[in-house]
Amino acid sequence: MGRPEAPVDRTVPERAELSELLRAARARSGSGKPLTYEALARRTAWSSAALKRAASGRRLPAWDLVEAFLTACQVGSAMRKDALHLYTKAQHAVALRAKEERATTVVPRPQLVTDEADLSRALRDAYGYAGRPPVRTLSQRAGQWVLPHSSAHRIITARALPVNVGQYVGFLEACEVTSKDLPDWFTAWHKVMGPPWSDTPDEVSWWRTSTWGEELYETWFYETYGHSATVAA
8 A cells, every 4th residue: 555645735725725626636536446646647648746746736737737637537527627717826826926935025215216326226126026027027017119128137137227217117017116106216217317308398209108107107297397298199
């Protein structure tokens, strides 16, 4: 008789739920007693070790593996539907936990910015506080035309500041800076970069209001400088 299976890892409860479902599926497989992981492996393209890890709760398996596991156990459509629901929940929970583990506790303080070095540091603090998302994620959130991968990388490695206020706001949005905190960031930007010429608003004619952060900047800009940051398209 083999050793009993180790308890499911409950570090991430949602991931544990998925593993428990896989174990329940295996418990129903076979005639009289559950199929071994080796037997399940012979019915799939996955190794017995990979199948066993999937049911351990220690890490989230690929969905293809989960599907193969369930097919080998010959489960019905209801259990497959439950598995997909639990898998989606587990994905979100694992991503949130990874973000929390990467995040720093240093709260960015844009109101203390006095020069370019301070602004660069504050932007990197915002990035750390957001959980250090991958550069690709930053670019996708802001829009690749606003924040290309290369620009995002230069900002988070202190090699450059955003090239304009549009990229600056895009970076802050990608770092999930809240609307109540954005005005302090707008002030910090113009404190370092200087205010635009109040009599030549065409200098900021590239600006096009579209995202919520840009709309908030437009409102702040008008209240601060007395004219719009946009010009009619």
